[in-house]
Amino acid sequence: MSDIRLNAIFKTFGTTEVLRGIDLDIRAGEFLTLVGPSGCGKSTLLRIIAGLETQTSGDVEIAGTPVNHVRASDRDLAMVFQSYALYPHLTVRQNMATPLVLRDLTFWERAPIVGHALPGRRPKVKSLHAAVDDVAQVLKIEHLMDRKPGQLSGGQRQRVALGRAMVRKPVAFLMDEPLSNLDAALRVHMRSELAELHRSLGVTFIYVTHDQAEALTMSNRMAVMMDGDILQLGAPDEVYDDPKDRRVAEFVGSPKINMLPGRADGHGRVAALGAPLHRHVGLQDQDVTVGIRPEHLQLTTTQADNEGWPFRVTHKENMGADFFLHGTVNGSNHRMVARARPEDVAEVAIGHDVFLRAQSGKAMVFGGDDRRVYFAEGA
Amino acid sequence: MNNQVHPVREAIKHAVLILGALIVILPFYVMVSYSLKSPHEIESNTGGFFGAQEPMVDEYCVKLGNPRDACVETPVVYNYTQAFKKAPLLRYLLNGILVTASIFIIQVLVALPCAYALSKLKFWGRDFVFGLVMFCLLIPVHAIALPIYIMLAKIGLTNTYASLVIPWTISVFGIFLMRQFFMTVPDDLIDAARMDGMSEFSIIWKVMLPTAVPALLAFAIFSVVAHWNDYFWPRVAITGNRDLYTPPLGLREFKGDADGSIWGPMMATATIIVTPLIAAFLLAQRRFIEGITLSGMK
Known part of the structure; x- marks a missing residue:
């Protein structure tokens, strides 16, 4: 069990800067997710940790030892790939045994005919097959052991790929979008299974995904990456409730947060599309952006004190437990989405005009530089 | 439709x-x-x-x-017994097997690492090197036959098995074909092998080679047919020693110069020579199609 530390990792491909000085401390045993849109550098960062890619500058440390010049296989990490990357010509058992065979047997013991004659080989092979069987049992794939990857479904291949990573008992698991080739239902199922696996193994997981839902549901901490930077690192609820950057607020959460243009007046009072907010910010006479998550909007049929926005419903999305109301703010082209309970929208039909109000204390203000601007205390 | x-x-x-x-x-x-x-x-x-x-x-x-x-x-008995009696056809067939097998094995030993490097490793000048490979595809064998013969003669290798094998050991076509196939192998598979602790050479022989079997079979058909049937180069390189004759050279034994050709045994020999090729091709063809349809990488 050991920490993984990244110090000022830079990576450039030709003239494009992919990573711009990443500093990251990954705690032993945590489930850390690197999440961001495609092209943000998250996969490159993972490959640098794995040793499959070399950073342009900066250091990677595992358990306090720099591993910049250590081969990928000697870093004691295991990786699960998006395409699973199973050896197509080997059976499931052979696939899972491969990392152990390569690690535990000497060159001569692996040799085709000579190897079998060596005395030390038999006990080693026996113990590694026992290890493979143990993992197969945990993953419930014992009945697949003699099949080839081509004869497995996507979910089964996924398990085998996990198994191949698990047999090594590595310092950390690196996962590069392992669920994105699965269908939606299986993906949701595997989310909880992976999280459980993490808890029972107690090993560090570093998980790369572009799906913010996976990051929110599984991780202890998530790092939101964009354009080669980590914008925010924190527990999922912290990142969701308290985004430090407009891009983070927009990326995390589904449906997306509503962003309205607003302005802070001379007293720091913010109004968005004509509707004033209750509290003050420390900015004066500046354009700002006001973000309100769909679940923080309240539906009313009358407008009180000029608060809230007149809203025309253009689409009603039934999610079962709740409804999403899509529409535009009257008098502007701004689209908004509000989440409501079914009983609140029973009377609301497409084309109706209603009012949306931000729940008090839930709106977020972002300055012109995309950074979060906090409300003044007690105001 | x-x-x-x-x-x-x-x-x-x-x-x-x-x-x-x-x-x-x-x-x-x-x-x-x-x-x-x-x-x-x-x-x-x-x-x-x-x-x-x-x-x-x-x-x-x-x-x-x-x-x-x-x-x-x-x-029929006369023709086929004469084929073996008049010339040591069995010896020629063994020569043919030895030469074509050596050529093919060495071609694979050379082409696979080259193709791997050209398709999966990033190094300075890779595209230029691949350009050279493509350029070599354009050179006709006959254009360089004489220089090669002279080189072999200078180092005293004419009339040896080596002279039949060495000029063909580097197959640019093989490199090109395998490179094109390797381009379709996902990079993840190679990265997974690296994470598992394979060296680059292990990756070539233990991961790339087994996945490339269909392409290798295609290449084997080209290579074996070309060199089994080759008359031109053995005729150049083997000048005196009849023990080194390959099957096509063996056909010459029946070409009587003055007293007319002995057609029956000659055609019997030709039939014997092409039979293994046709059999091998039919077998390989089935595997070949199987290989293509079964090779689901994803």
């Missing part, structure tokens, strides 16, 4: 294909037929495909002083 089959169009298509097939098969037909017939039937063009198989007298046997009765044989 339009599944309607127009009968006339189909008939024309088939007619053209049948005509093409006939043109291709006709020489084989003649070869097999001649290998079954007596010299008289061949010269007078009688006897149909199989010949009458009437017992004939082997004139050469009689000339050696044997009684006429002892020299009577059926044509």
Whole structure:
């Protein structure tokens, strides 16, 4: 069990800067997710940790030892790939045994005919097959052991790929979008299974995904990456409730947060599309952006004190437990989405005009530089 | 999709294909037929495909002083026994196997690492090197045959197995073909092998080679057919030593210079030479198609 530390990792491909000085401390045993849109550098960062890619500058440390010049296989990490990357010509058992065979047997013991004659080989092979069987049992794939990857479904291949990573008992698991080739239902199922696996193994997981839902549901901490930077690192609820950057607020959460243009007046009072907010910010006479998550909007049929926005419903999305109301703010082209309970929208039909109000204390203000601007205390 | 089959169009298509097939098969037909017939039937063009198989007298046997009765044989037996008696055909066949197998194995040993480097490793000048490979595809064998012969002669290698094998060990076509195939192998697979602790050479032999079996079979067909049937280069490189003759050179034994060619045994030899190729091709073809349909990487 050991920490993984990244110090000022830079990576450039030709003239494009992919990573711009990443500093990251990954705690032993945590489930850390690197999440961001495609092209943000998250996969490159993972490959640098794995040793499959070399950073342009900066250091990677595992358990306090720099591993910049250590081969990928000697870093004691295991990786699960998006395409699973199973050896197509080997059976499931052979696939899972491969990392152990390569690690535990000497060159001569692996040799085709000579190897079998060596005395030390038999006990080693026996113990590694026992290890493979143990993992197969945990993953419930014992009945697949003699099949080839081509004869497995996507979910089964996924398990085998996990198994191949698990047999090594590595310092950390690196996962590069392992669920994105699965269908939606299986993906949701595997989310909880992976999280459980993490808890029972107690090993560090570093998980790369572009799906913010996976990051929110599984991780202890998530790092939101964009354009080669980590914008925010924190527990999922912290990142969701308290985004430090407009891009983070927009990326995390589904449906997306509503962003309205607003302005802070001379007293720091913010109004968005004509509707004033209750509290003050420390900015004066500046354009700002006001973000309100769909679940923080309240539906009313009358407008009180000029608060809230007149809203025309253009689409009603039934999610079962709740409804999403899509529409535009009257008098502007701004689209908004509000989440409501079914009983609140029973009377609301497409084309109706209603009012949306931000729940008090839930709106977020972002300055012109995309950074979060906090409300003044007690105001 | 339009599944309607127009009968006339189909008939024309088939007619053209049948005509093409006939043109291709006709020489084989003649070869097999001649290998079954007596010299008289061949010269007078009688006897149909199989010949009458009437017992004939082997004139050469009689000339050696044997009684006429002892020299009577059926044509098919005569042709095929002569094929092995008149020339050491078995030896030639073994030579052929030795040479084509050596060539193919060494070509694979060279082409796979090259193709791997050209498709999966990033290094400075890679595209330029690949350009050179493509350029080498344009050089005709006959253009460089003489320089190669002179080089081999200078180091005293003519009339050896080495002279038959060495010029063909680097197959740019093989490198090109395997490189194109390796391009389709996902990078993740190689990264997974690296994470598992394989060296780059292990990756080539334990991951790339097994996944490349269909492409290797395709290459094997090209390579083996080309070198098994090659007449030109063995004729250049083997000048005196008949023990090194490959099967196509063996055919020359039946080309009588003054007393006319001995067609029956010659065609029997030719039949014997092409049979293993046809058998191998039919076998490989099945595996080849299986390989293509089963190779699901994802």
